Amino acid sequence: MSLRIEDYALIGDTQTAGLVGHNGSLEWLCLPRMDSGACFAALLGDPEHGQWTLAPLGGARTVRRGYRKDTLVLETELINDEGTVRIVDCMPIRRDNPRVLRTVEGVHGRVRMRSDVRLRFEYGHDRPWIRTEGHRINAIAGPHSVILDGDVPHRLDDRAMCSAEFSVGAGERVGLRLAWAGPRQPELERVDIAKTVRSTEKWWRDWAAQCSYDGEYRDAVVRSLIALKALAYSPSGGIVAAVTTSLPEQLGGVRNWDYRFCWIRDATFTLMALLEAGYEREARAWREWLLRAMAGAPEQMQIVYGVDGERRLTESELPWLPGYAGSRPVRIGNAASEQFQLDVYGELMDALHQARTHGIPPDPDAWQLQRTLLDFLESHWDDPDNGIWEMRGPRRHFTHSKVMVWAAADRAVQGIEQFGLDGPADRWKALRHTIFAEVCDKGFDTARNTFTHYYGSSSLDAALLLIPAIGFLPADDPRMRGTVEAVEKHLRQDGFVQRYTMTKRSEELDGLPPGEGAFLPCTFWLADNYILQGRRDEGRELFERLLDLRNDVGLLSEEYDTGTGRLVGNVPQAFSHVALINTALNLSGGDRGPIRRRGGSGSTDQDGR
Ligand SMILES: OC[C@H]1O[C@H](O[C@H]2O[C@H](CO)[C@@H](O)[C@H](O)[C@H]2O)[C@H](O)[C@@H](O)[C@@H]1O
Numbered sequence: 324m325s326l327r328i329e330d331y332a333l334i335g336d337t338q339t340a341g342l343v344g345h346n347g348s349l350e351w352l353c354l355p356r357m358d359s360g361a362c363f364a365a366l367l368g369d370p371e372h373g374q375w376t377l378a379p380l381g382g383a384r385t386v387r388r389g390y391r392k393d394t395l396v397l398e399t400e401l402i403n404d405e406g407t408v409r410i411v412d413c414m415p416i417r418r419d420n421p422r423v424l425r426t427v428e429g430v431h432g433r434v435r436m437r438s439d440v441r442l443r444f445e446y447g448h449d450r451p452w453i454r455t456e457g458h459r460i461n462a463i464a465g466p467h468s469v470i471l472d473g474d475v476p477h478r479l480d481d482r483a484m485c486s487a488e489f490s491v492g493a494g495e496r497v498g499l500r501l502a503w504a505g506p507r508q509p510e511l512e513r514v515d516i517a518k519t520v521r522s523t524e525k526w527w528r529d530w531a532a533q534c535s536y537d538g539e540y541r542d543a544v545v546r547s548l549i550a551l552k553a554l555a556y557s558p559s560g561g562i563v564a565a566v567t568t569s570l571p572e573q574l575g576g577v578r579n580w581d582y583r584f585c586w587i588r589d590a591t592f593t594l595m596a597l598l599e600a601g602y603e604r605e606a607r608a609w610r611e612w613l614l615r616a617m618a619g620a621p622e623q624m625q626i627v628y629g630v631d632g633e634r635r636l637t638e639s640e641l642p643w644l645p646g647y648a649g650s651r652p653v654r655i656g657n658a659a660s661e662q663f664q665l666d667v668y669g670e671l672m673d674a675l676h677q678a679r680t681h682g683i684p685p686d687p688d689a690w691q692l693q694r695t696l697l698d699f700l701e702s703h704w705d706d707p708d709n710g711i712w713e714m715r716g717p718r719r720h721f722t723h724s725k726v727m728v729w730a731a732a733d734r735a736v737q738g739i740e741q742f743g744l745d746g747p748a749d750r751w752k753a754l755r756h757t758i759f760a761e762v763c764d765k766g767f768d769t770a771r772n773t774f775t776h777y778y779g780s781s782s783l784d785a786a787l788l789l790i791p792a793i794g795f796l797p798a799d800d801p802r803m804r805g806t807v808e809a810v811e812k813h814l815r816q817d818g819f820v821q822r823y824t825m826t827k828r829s830e831e832l833d834g835l836p837p838g839e840g841a842f843l844p845c846t847f848w849l850a851d852n853y854i855l856q857g858r859r860d861e862g863r864e865l866f867e868r869l870l871d872l873r874n875d876v877g878l879l880s881e882e883y884d885t886g887t888g889r890l891v892g893n894v895p896q897a898f899s900h901v902a903l904i905n906t907a908l909n910l911s912g913g914d915r916g917p918i919r920r921r922g923g924s925g926s927t928d929q930d931g932r
Pocket residue numbers: 564578580581582586588589657658659711712713714715898
C-alpha cells in the first residue's frame with residue numbers, strides 16, 4: 324500500500340531531490356539531476372522499483388518529524404519497545420557528486436535497526452551489477468555508478484538487495500552515505516558525515532536568513548521559500564515545477580504528468596515570489612537561464628524547457644511502473660512542450676518588468692529579447708492557443724491568454740515610459756488598447772456578469788482571478804466582482820477552487836476524462852481577490868484553511884481532493900508554494916502587498932483608451 328502523498332518530505336541539494344516517507348523510507352530519488360532516471364522509484368510502484376528503508380527491526384511508529392529550523396535537513400523520530408531513534412536525512416549542497424546522508428541517532432534505550440537498499444536504475448527498470456568492495460557497495464549500470472558506505476557495512480543478497488543490521492544506544496550515531504558517480508569519475512573519498520550534515524544545515528540557515536519577510540506567517544513563508552530553492556537547479560538557474568512525475572491529479576486517474584522541467588510560467592511566478600522575499604541572486608540566475616533557453620527565433624520559443632534549456636522533452640510512458648495508487652500511465656517528458664500558450668509571453672514580460680522595478684541591473688540582451696517577442700505578438704496575439712491549463716484538445720481563444728498578451732504589451736509600454744527603454748510606444752499602446760477592448764467584448768458574458776473561459780463559451784476559468792494582480796482591471800470593478808461571484812458559485816468545492824468548468828463535455832476541451840482535485844494556486848488567488856476587495860477576514864480565513872492543507876513538514880502538492888481529504892498531484896509544487904508566499908505577503912503587506920504594487924501601477928486601460 325502506498326503512503327499518502329502528504330506522508331513524504333523533501334530532501335535535495337539544489338540539483339536533484341528525493342522524497343522520504345514518514346516511516347523513514349526513501350522512495351524517490353533521481354540521480355544525478357532532477358530529470359534523470361530515478362534510482363529509487365517505489366513511489367510509483369513497489370519496493371522492487373527501488374527503495375531505501377531505514378527503520379527499527381520489527382517495526383516502530385513515528386513520533387515526530389520535521390526539518391531542523393530553516394533548513395532542508397529532515398529529522399524523523401521513531402519509537403518501539405526498545406527505545407527511540409532519530410533518523411537525520413539530507414543531501415549536502417553539491418560540490419562534486421550527489422550524495423544522500425542518512426544518520427541514525429540513538430535517543431533512548433538501545434534500538435536494533437535495519438537498512439535495506441534496493442538500487443534500481445532508470446525508474447526501477449534496470450537491475451544494476453552490484454559488487455562488494457570491503458565496507459563499500461558499488462552498483463553499476465550503463466552511465467550510473469552508485470556507492471553505498473558508512474559506519475556499518477551492507478551485505479548483498481541474491482535478490483540484489485543490500486542490507487545492514489546494527490543497533491544504536493542513546494547518544495550513539497551511525498552514519499550512512501549513498502553517492503552517485505559518473506562512469507569515468509575517480510574513486511569517491513570518505514567523508515565526515517556528521518561534519519557534512521552540520522555544514523549543510525548552516526548553508527540552508529544562511530540562505531533562509533536572507534528572507535526579508537518577517538510577518539506573522541514567517542515560518543510558512545520560509546518553508547515555502549526553501550522548497551522553491553530546492554526546485555531551482557543551481558548550475559543553470561532553471562526552476563522546475565515539482566520534483567516528481569506522475570503523482571496523479573485524481574487518485575487512480577490518468578492526469579499524471581512529468582513536472583521536472585522549467586515552465587516559463589511557473590518559473591516566472593517563482594521568480595517574482597523570490598524577488599518579493601529579497602532573493603535577487605536567484606532572480607539574476609533565472610534571467611540568465613531564460614536568455615540562454617530562449618535564444619533564437621521567437622516562433623520557436625517553448626513554454627517549457629529542460630533544466631539546462633533542453634528543448635526536446637518527448638513524452639513517453641513507463642509501462643513497467645503500476646503508478647502511484649494504480650494511477651497509470653506513468654509518464655516522463657511532457658507533450659505540453661510542443662504547445663502554443665500565449666499567456667507565457669505576458670508572464671515573461673511581467674517578470675522582467677518586475678526585475679527592473681526591483682532594481683536588478685538591466686541587461687541589454689533581455690530588452691532586445693522583449694522587443695523581439697512583442698514583434699512576434701503583434702502578428703500572433705489573435706491566434707488560438709492551448710491556454711494556461713495546457714489543454715490537449717483543439718486550440719481556442721482563451722480569455723486569460725488574451726489578458727496576458729495585454730500584460731505583455733502593457734509591460735513593454737511601461738519599459739519605455741518608466742525606464743526610458745527604446746521602442747515603438749504608440750504601436751504597443753494601440754495593441755494594448757485593441758486587446759483590452761476585445762477581451763471586454765468577447766471574453767465577458769454580460770448576462771452572467773462574468774469573464775468566461777474562452778470567447779463565446781459559458782464555462783468559467785479560475786485563472787481569471789489573476790486579472791487584478793495583472794492590472795487589467797481593479798478587483799473592485801463590477802466585472803471582476805461578478806467573476807469572483809461566479810467562481811465562488813460554480814468552481815468551488817468545499818471552499819477550494821477548481822481550475823475550470825469540468826463536465827463530460829469539457830473532455831472535448833482538454834482532451835482528457837473529467838475529474839481532478841481543487842487547484843491550490845487558484846484557491847490562493849481567490850483569497851488574494853478577497854484581500855483586494857477589502858474582504859480581509861474572508862481572505863485570511865481561506866488562507867489559513869489552505870495553510871492547514873500543508874503536510875506535517877509544510878509542503879503542498881498541486882491539488883487537494885476534497886472528497887478524500889488528501890493532497891494529490893506532483894509535490895512539492897512550485898505553483899502552490901509561490902501562491903502561498905504571495906498571499907501571506909498580501910495579508911501582511913496592507914497597501915504594500917505585492918499584488919497591489921504589481922497590478923496597481925496605474926498603467927491599465929480600464930477606461931478603454
Ligand atoms: O491539465 C493538463 C496539463 O497538466 C499539466 O499542466 C499543469 O502543470 C503545469 C506545471 O505546473 C502548469 O504550468 C500548467 O498550468 C498546469 O495546467 C501538464 O504538465 C500538462 O502536460 C497537461 O497537459
